[in-house]
Amino acid sequence: MSTFRDHKTIADRSVSDRRRHKTKIEKAIKEGIHNIVAEESIIGKDGKKKIKIPVRGIKEYRFIYGENDNNQQVGSAAGKEVQRGQKVGDRKSDGKQNGSQEAGDQKGEEFYDVEITLEELGHYLFNDLSLPDLERKKIKKILSERVKRHGYRNHGIRPRMDKKETVKRKLRRQAAATRTGTYDPDDPDDNFSFHNEDLRYKHIKKSFKEASTAVIFFIMDVSGSMSTEKKYLARSFFFLLYHFIKHRYEHVELVFIAHDMIAHEVNEDQFFKRGSSGGTIVSSGYEMAMDVINKRYHPNNWNIYSFHCSDGDNFPQDASKANELAERLRDVCQLFGYCEIECDPDRRQWLAGDDSRLSNAFSFLEGEKFKTVKIYDKDDIWSSFVELFGGNVNV
């Protein structure tokens, strides 16, 4: 009595609404991403690898009741003992309840795991910033021969023989022969074989691409006063810097220099994990950087970036040496960023006027190629980053 029919497919009907939703999510990513990226490890990931980023869903607002004492929710617990005062689940945790206890999720905090590659991440993060074009130095040619297919030839080496094209030529010849009567397809004895002239080879062309190269020096104070929290902030900051520079250059190398009283070139893992104690001699880090530059990265061939994170302390006797080396380092760099991290607001105030603070001591260097930024908490990372590159913070 009812009617049955096949659903008339409206070619993927929600596609335009999904696209629209996606643009909104992308906007949300752009607005909120820099708070999230901090967790990621800097290297060891190539640009193609996908990372998952939880993005707060685009909400549909309406008047709803909040969670408070008077707003009781009701649930059923068939077959289970329940008592007053019994706890039935945790709040928050992104609005998802743990375990099977499904509690009132009035606010409906939604998170989407958006999978993006680091390349896309760079795109979101950096493309819309109104950053000035970074000056490209003398470009070092990397002899990366790019091999490109370029038509076909009659001669070539065996491995490049193109079977399809060869067969096509043979067929063409065969059809012509059939038409002129020199070949009879119905005759089983008439064997039409390949000729030398049928053979076709793929032709390839080599092209050279000019690649720009950069090296980044991450210098960090790992002395006793650099707490885990400060290192964490430094790490987030370095992460952004790395990806930004990587985004602009085709080839980027990293050098990690950790210093306390003396400097060491270390790998990324050691750089962030290594605890140290003792005092700080900043010049040791710069000296090491200069040393590495002289040995491996000639400024004529490399775009050099140096970033130094510290809490601002330095051994007083080192001051003049540090200043001198900082200036030298600045001169060979495209950009030398000094970042002072101080989480404790009381200390900050107390130290603000202290001339021996690196941020104050370095003020004479300030200019196009030297920038000082200060990071007090996680929220400052992004604005410091933008400031460093001369962009507009409110983008």
Added chain:
Amino acid sequence: MSDWDLDDLEEWDNKICELAKKYGLDWFPIIYETCDYYEMIGNMAYHGMPTHYSHWSYGKSFERTHQMYNLGAEGLPYELIINSDPSIAYLMRENPIYLQILIMAHCTGHSDFFKNNRLFQDTRPETVVSRFRNAKKRIQGYVEDPSIGIEAVELILDAAHTVQFHQNFGNRKKISHAKLKQKYTDKIKNDKNNEYIEFDIEKIPLEPEFDLLDFVLEHASDLHDWQRDVIQIVKDQAEYFLPQMQTKIMNEGWACFWHYKLIHELDLPQKYHIPFIKSHNQVVRPHLGGINPYHLGFYLFNKIEERHGLEECFIARSISHDVSFIREFLTEEDCAELNLFSYIAQKDQYVIDEISDDDGWKKIKLALTKNIGINSIPRMYVDSIEGDNTLVIKHEHDGRDLELSYADEVVTRMSTLWGGTTKLITIVEDEPWEI
């Protein structure tokens, strides 16, 4: 691949219809459309409507369901049927025959509910499909109009969506401002007891206005025609869906009640019987810590039949909505049997505050009725327009505070619609609060 074809469906449908008729069910003719799972999710995103205007929220809804489905967190609902005459229902091709039979019986129950429940009387099911199609075309037209464009249309849609369900509910008919003014003018004229001596006849609105979109349409001054039209479309569609929100428990309960009853009398082959029972139990299982409307509705209709007979079930399906249904039929015994409890948020945790014992069950029942149907939507009304065109919306506080972060956003969007400042007056932690 599948163990059925359209002929099989027709054959079983005939049996279902015959039985259903015998029981006195009275439903719209049903058109079953077979589709694959992707189309199903697509249709779900638009509430099953064959055509629907575009808005990003439906794309979001699609992504969400799709993601959930892929994660295996959530099976697709077995059925999707819309309140139209004829009703349109979707059957997923991937489903085996026993499930199709269950769904068809279930849909028959829904269609009967749509046709007979009092709340659905004004939904005009015979024209709904063309109304939606028409609305889609108009909105599409505005989007494509170079002088309007998608951003502008979206702004209005976003804003209108926030308050779309704040309408006059029940059978209260909208009275135009002019008529109301006439009514009060008459009252003032014949005011023998001086009741209206301080009544301000120029006040807008004269009575609290619960239909927020309607108020905007009637009194906002700077709306373009297309904006009015968009708001009207949202309002109409919300009005169409409101009865379904108000009868979720009953509607699902009724459908489950009937698929269970009908299929037991269908002479289902043994090999279908066990999977059928399994699917049925899956649908009507209680959700630990929550309320499954399928379960509660199914349970209650069975209890009503047990206690008062089948006739009473039919009456309830005609005249009740979820709130009155629970109020009337949920007993102390039921609360205990379902082991209902209520809980509140305390700091980082949810803590049970009442259980279904002698003292607790009434409180739980009250809490339940507050969280279902129309009661889950805070009652908001337009109180007045203040001096500089400020719209004053008041919250009829019933003990439950609003979620302010959300209210804030709604007020912002309301200002967009109103074309002026909007003020919200509510109570937070027993103190007056203004946004």
